[in-house]
Amino acid sequence: MRSFPAESGWEPGGEPPGGVEASADRVADGGACPWIGACVDRAAATPPRGEVLISLAGAGVSYGAVQALHGVDLQLRRGDRVVLVGANGSGKTTLLRLLHGLIDGHGHREVHLADGRPAVMAMLFQRPFLLHLSVRWNLLLSLWLAGVSASQRAARIDEALHRTGLDALAQRPARALSGGQQQRLALARAWAVRPHILFLDEPTASLDPSAKREVETLIDDFARAGMTLVMSTHNLGQAKRLANRVLYLEAGRLVVDLPADRFFSAELPRGAAQFLKGELPWT
Numbered sequence: 001m002r003s004f005p006a007e008s009g010w011e012p013g014g015e016p017p018g019g020v021e022a023s024a025d026r027v028a029d030g031g032a033c034p035w036i037g038a039c040v041d042r043a044a045a046t047p048p049r050g051e052v053l054i055s056l057a058g059a060g061v062s063y064g065a066v067q068a069l070h071g072v073d074l075q076l077r078r079g080d081r082v083v084l085v086g087a088n089g090s091g092k093t094t095l096l097r098l099l100h101g102l103i104d105g106h107g108h109r110e111v112h113l114a115d116g117r118p119a120v121m122a123m124l125f126q127r128p129f130l131l132h133l134s135v136r137w138n139l140l141l142s143l144w145l146a147g148v149s150a151s152q153r154a155a156r157i158d159e160a161l162h163r164t165g166l167d168a169l170a171q172r173p174a175r176a177l178s179g180g181q182q183q184r185l186a187l188a189r190a191w192a193v194r195p196h197i198l199f200l201d202e203p204t205a206s207l208d209p210s211a212k213r214e215v216e217t218l219i220d221d222f223a224r225a226g227m228t229l230v231m232s233t234h235n236l237g238q239a240k241r242l243a244n245r246v247l248y249l250e251a252g253r254l255v256v257d258l259p260a261d262r263f264f265s266a267e268l269p270r271g272a273a274q275f276l277k278g279e280l281p282w283t
Contacts (some may be wrong), residue, residue: 009167012111021153031069042218047199048065048205050077050079050080050228051077051078051112051114051186052075052076052077052108052112053077053078053098053111053112053114053119053196053197053223053228054075054076054111054112054119055074055075055076055108055109055110055112056072056073056074056075056099056107056108056109056112057073057107057108058071058072058073058107058108059071059098059105059106059107059108059109060072060106060107060252061073061094061098061103061104061105061106062102062106065270067252068091068094068252069091069094069095069098069105069252069253070251070252070253071107071253072095072098072107072253072254073254074099074247074254076197076228076230077198078114078226078228078231079226079228080173080228080230080232080245081223081228081229081242081243081244082230082243082244082245082246082247083231083232083233083238083239083242083243083245083246083260084096084142084230084231084233084238084249084273085232085233085234085236085246085247085248085249086166086209086231086248086249086250086273086275087250087275089251090234090249090250090251090252091249091251091252091253092201092249093201093232094252095254096123096201096230096232096251096282098125099122099178099199099230100199102122102123102130102281114196115184115188115196119196119197120193120194120195120196120197121195121197121198121199122189122190122195122197122198122199123190123193123198123199123200124183124187124190124198124199124203125186125201125202125203126198126201126203126205126206127187127206128147128172128182128183130174130175130177130182130185130186131174131259132173132174132175133173133174133176133221134170134171134172134173135161135166135169135171135172135173135174135177135185136157136161136169136170137174138174138185138189138250139156139157139160139161139185139188139189139192140152140157142155142189142192143156143157143192143193143194146193147150148192148193155262156192156233157192157216159192160189160192161188163188163191163218163221164183164184164185164187164188164191164218165184166181166185166188169181174242177261178211179206179207179208179211180207180208180210180211180212180214180215183203183204183207183211183215184214184215184218187203187215187218187219191222191227195227196227196228197228197230198222198227198228198229198230199227199230199231200219200229200230200231200232201231201232202232202233202234203215203219203231204216204233204235204238205233205235206236214240216238220241220242221232223242229242231243236276239260241261243260244259244260245257245259245260246258246259246260246264248263248268248271248272248275250271250272255269255271255272256268256269256272264276268269
């Protein structure tokens with residue numbers, strides 16, 4: 001199997017702003033899928049709407065002797081709201097990073113054209129990295145790195161700040177913001193680049209309930225506006241609210257890939273069923 005390099009949907013460019021420091025069978029309707037790898041609904045994996053943005057075939061990732069992902073076959077399509085669930089260590093973050101091209105793997109990964117160019121991607125982490133600059137300058141620098149022309153940057157920044165409710169905090173040091181405000185800034189920074197796909201790795205895990213609602217509302221708004229989402233979470237209520245498709249991973253394998261309504265109502269493999277009940281699979 002060949003290795004593939006990390007890919008990106010854009011090339012950095014433009015002048016710097018002045019003053020910057022620094023093998024699966026389709027499940028029968030309502031039927032059981034009792035063995036690992038057999039609960040992948042091909043109708044869900046290839047929905048009729050939206051073109052394919054990223055595809056994986058037999059993709060895997062190894063960290064030394066540890067096989068973190070095994071033979072993943074997956075397609076992401078425009079309009080998907082994919083939520084990844086599974087126990088800690090099941091491979092959710094590795095799969096997100098592989099899809100985004102942040103890590104190398106084996107097998108095949110292809111980024112397809114969207115709007116005449118390779119699909120543009122952005123990623124949001126549980127704890128965003130923010131520069132020792134103002135909120136506005138964090139946004140400006142991200143747009144410069146993404147190759148957005150100088151003539152478009154100011155308007156995009158203003159729109160991103162307004163959309164995320166950060167207008168009044170534009171000149172505040174980014175690292176002086178609260179946890180929820182920092183995550184909203186990270187969302188603003190990602191949204192301003194206009195990605196086709198937004199990857200989110202447990203974006204609300206460290207937030208209080210109020211901040212979680214704010215961030216979740218923004219994520220939902222982005223999806224309603226046409227952005228494709230791929231998000232990991234341990235919050236099953238959040239998965240029900242946001243997902244139209246749920247992927248369950250276990251020990252680095254994609255075990256279940258179903259529409260969200262079926263995931264929460266169908267008979268699932270033992271590990272997935274135990275996960276939904278909050279039970280530990282080894283007990």
